[in-house]
């Protein structure tokens with residue numbers, strides 16, 4: 001991220017939050033060269049419609065995704081900053097693909113991301129997301145997650 005004052009290429013993020021009215025992530029940055037502060041926005045295509053399980057549609061809302069991921073990642077090694085980063089990645093992946101997307105497909109994308117980040121967060125999200133029919137199904141997810149950790 002290039003500093004708008006001195007063009008230095010390195011900056012640190014001092015604060016990040018979602019801006020719900022624009023589906024974007026607002027970051028306060030401090031230039032490591034001149035120490036001046038500036039703000040950047042990562043925004044998401046608003047034209048994506050999410051098709052829910054019951055067949056109804058709703059707008060893709062970045063803040064909802066961030067809230068869900070924050071809950072799944074609470075007391076894990078995944079930071080809020082990482083949650084914002086993967087949410088932005090997921091959102092751009094969703095936006096690139098098509099004008100509408102199944103909520104289940106978003107869930108799969110989220111799980112793939114979480115799986116590589118943190119096992120506990122992954123299992124928590126999977127528990128909430130997939131409506132488990134029985135314990136076998138839950139154990140399958142846990143086993144897959146442990147397998148993924150061993151691979152790393």
Ligand SMILES: [Zn+2]
Pocket residue numbers: 003004005006007008031032033034035036
């Ligand atoms: Zn600067």
